[in-house]
Amino acid sequence: MKSGFLAAAAAAVVVSASVAAGAATLDTVKQRGFVQCGVNAGLPGFGNPDSAGNWTGLDVDYCRAVAVAIFNDPNKVKFTPLSAQQRFPAIQSGEVDLLSRNTTATLTRDTSVGLNFAPVTYYDGQGFMVPKKLGVKSAKELNGATVCVQSGTTTELNLADYFRANGMSYNPVVIESNDEVNAAYFAGRCDVLTTDVSGLAGTRAGVAPVPDDHVILPEVISKEPLAPAVRHGDDQWFDIVKWTVFATIQAEEFGITSKNIDEFTNSKNPDIQRYLGTTPGMGKALGLDEKWAYNVVKKVGNYGEIFDRNVGPGTPLKLERGLNALWTKGGLMYAQPFR
Incomplete structure (x- = not known):
């Protein structure tokens, strides 16, 4: 009985510690009032400041999307330009909350470096x-x-x-x-x-x-699957970043864009109702407002909009979707179910 009690007590401590750790980054970000995001020091199309110091790029837009999910404000983010050598110490030390800097997800980075990678935002090579x-x-x-x-x-x-x-x-x-x-x-x-x-x-x-x-x-x-990354040990924060990426991909699959999203708020489709928060539950599960996904798409766009705006055929980079097309169109972009 004694050993069973001690085991139960130990498990309770672990669960309690995990819950406390899980809330740490989100609480810190809310108290601070913005997301601190590590980005490339200057890579056109992905992370690059213009002459006025305004940051643009696909990776930058995912920093803004996380800020919208939490604060409903794409400007509640500050950018830390990082070199390839600086990026991992910056996320490990807590200097940044999120690394969104054309970083390849690999086994050793996931383990010995101590990163959790969100879904891929750009399949590269x-x-x-x-x-x-x-x-x-x-x-x-x-x-x-x-x-x-x-x-x-x-x-x-x-x-x-x-x-x-x-x-x-x-x-x-x-x-x-x-x-x-x-x-x-x-x-x-x-x-x-x-x-x-x-x-x-x-x-x-x-x-x-x-x-x-x-x-x-x-x-x-x-194979260079580029993905945002967070530190190990904070499941809630990882979930928020992960599902923010999925929200942009799922919106495109639904045909929802930043311009037409309001037309979907009266949809009878149960999947769309859960996604947009008209049927509550998804926001509560993440510790966010029920309209978090609506806000992300309304203010930042779906994946296709983010891609086309920053790196697509109409930009100086002139990149085709290729592997970054939706799975329904022969690509690899696929969101897990919102349910």
Whole structure:
């Protein structure tokens, strides 16, 4: 009996501690009055300040979406620009509440680094960009090339694996700062720039002196599922970030946009009623207002709107949906049920 009582008491302590930990980040954010979000220091289309200091980008919009879910205000967020080397210490130490910075979800980052990854917001893969004047058509023609690559990233490891697997040699120019990597490439210090294809598109569109002078080769050599991340040990906060991402994807599947969402408030569809909060329960489960998903889409948009606004065919990046299309349209974007 004594051992059973002690086991029950210990379990109660664990549950109590978990509940306390689960509320910690949300309480801190509410008391502070804004979400502190770690973003890229300057990647067009994903995280980039304009000349007036206003942040834009796909990753930035997900920071705003979380702020809307909590405060119903997309401006209740402050951005901390982080390099690849700074991002993990910043989230681990509590300097930021949320990391939304073109970060690849991997096993070791999920475990030893101590991150929980929300749903993928952009399915990507590593590629190569070269000056058009070199006449290179394929990555298989890069034997002996000098390659600019950022240190402390999955990119550096993938690069080594790809060249070794294909029996090719290369000369790496490894640089810590993304801006310095780009500068080295455009200054001619290397023949090739390698990073995620989305990053190459952003660099070509926003950094290259003459974008048309550079070509992105067709090979994609890795899987790079880019996703927001939070610290281990705070389930409620993780749930809020996770379901905020799902809310944007589900809205697009329903056909709900920021412009037509009010037309759906009288829908007889039970799934839509739960989603929009006209049938209560989803908000309470997260510790949020019942209209949190409505507010997110109304003020930030569905996934398609976020994609098109920041990186789609109508932007300088000119990226097609591809794997980032809805699952109903041949892509991988799929939201878990709101029920």
